[in-house]
Amino acid sequence: MVQRGQRVEEAILARRERVNDAIPDDLPVVEPERLYEASRYLLDAGGKRLRPTMVLLAAEALADVEPLSVDYRAFPALSGDDVDVMSAAVSVEMIQSFTLIHDDIMDDDDLRRGVPAVHREYDLETAILAGDTLYSKAFESMLETGAEPDRSVQAVSKLASTCTKICEGQAFDIDFESRDAVTPDEYLEMVELKTAVLYAASAAIPAELLGADEEIDALYGYGLDVGRAFQIQDDLLDLTTPSEKLGKQRGSDLVEDKQTLITLHAREQGVDVDSLVDTDSVEAVTEAEIDEAVERLEEAGSIDYARETAHELIASGKENLQILPDNEARDLLEGIADYLVEREY
Template sequence: MQFDKYILQKIDEELKNYVNKDDKLYNASKHLLFAGGKRIRPYLTVVTYMLKKDDIEKVLPAAVAVELIHNYTLIHDDIMDNDDERRGKPTVHKVYGEPIAILAGDLLYAKAFEAVSKINNEKKSYEVLKILSKACVDVCEGQAMDMEFENYFPSMEEYLEMIRKKTGALLEAAVEIGAVMGDCNEEERKALKEYAKRIGLTFQIQDDILDLIGDKKKIGKPVGSDIREGKKTIIVIHALKTLDEDNKKKLLNVLGNKNISDEEIKEIIEILKPSIDYAKNLMKQKTEEAKNYLKIFDKDRRKVLEDLADFIIERIY
């Protein structure tokens, strides 16, 4: 799908208002912010708002608050995972060092709440604040769960709960905030929450798939890096439940081995194909469910959200 360039331009203009100083700290905070991210979260906020409203200027501070929080989580994530690259560029801590990177993340976090304070309706500002702070708590809990999974193999239910928090929470918040700003009623807000839950799930599953069969240049990291890092993705969890003993042993032998060759990665990807298909089918099912929840909205206005649900599982990076 083509994202509306006017909306993206307005989001970027609004973002620049919060990081417009030119010094080391602000340059570090801008390093990822303007490094070619897709802007899915603020875009979701704006197009959800547009289900009922047309004046997008009023929703921009709320939309960029979500994007600022998202980028704060990415900077801190990269430090925790000791990642060298993101979006095909060196990570913030690799360029500026860890202390400045931590501060740059904290700055974006604080700026998000500055953006919320710019919402010119006190009731809505309070609602957005509640949604955003809950999402931040969920992201932290989800990240902690993900780190705990390094010590054991989670069940499918535990994994899905982790991605609902770590990845889904901010996507849900983006949609919920758009609904608040657009004056959606209770029934509409519930439907949008269900829609958002499902696209949050599919977003992470597609990331898990792209790590194995994506294009290295497009995804900005080596294919199979989740295997090398020992990540317990939905694909690995499904495989361990369904593979025969020989293939299970092969998978367990390479999982978390940073020194395995590209050839070994290829062999493992071959073994994982049925589980990749399982993940793809689950995404299709959840995407259809997501779109069904939008049926209560005007057909023309809801189309962007329907297209976004499809885009999330068809994207190649």
């Protein structure tokens, strides 16, 4: 019997392949080629495709169909009309890629997904244009699902408000870097805006497109909780996963004085977080310095605190799925929630 964890990984891989096959159709490389090559650069570099996978699985669960058995380009809506849920899936992945390009520019990061960041591979101007192109193309794709007009408007509105919230979250994140005191509640609000809302939209938009009104709020709540847990796990992985597996320097968040639930808890325990590493350069920090910093954070109970918070959020998120039919797709959505806090990179 295949264990659940393996089934979840296989489900993610299968849908990732479907999404990868769809991206060139929704975002072809046309003139000007350099712009569209830069726009496709991170999409072609890989990625887990967790958000579009969530779109596809939420649609499968709502329609109570056998996973992977239907045409995502002509998915049966509850009204009987076909909806292109793959366009919605690609749309949210474009938004994700857009945010990564702009994040890397703001943070002046060199690497993303193990390859040079877009502004390093191309140039700053092209990277900004590539991000803007992905942003606008995402809305074009969301408008091409063939859903009923009111449903289409609802989904596009959800995507637009999500993008606004992501920018608000990024602004809070930047503000936190210059503040001496940030509370865990403020951090969780920032994470909700910066990261979790795109997971929430990914889970809820299929219900909007397919006409499953009663399930919209529950799926949105599921996405918010698991999305916050995902970011907490990302913060943990930044400290505990080798650089080569992360695709960036381990401990970079700590070196750059980014506020995380881990460091906020450590401050409350009396740890001088600012002194954990002696350098403010990601390139200059050593593995030994990061190891020592992690040891001090573990002694303060901050690593365990962050892990426990993430698991509590996952449990809360999974509760929201009880409104869905009891089928394999719902079980996989629950499994993905667990995967988000069990993954190692």
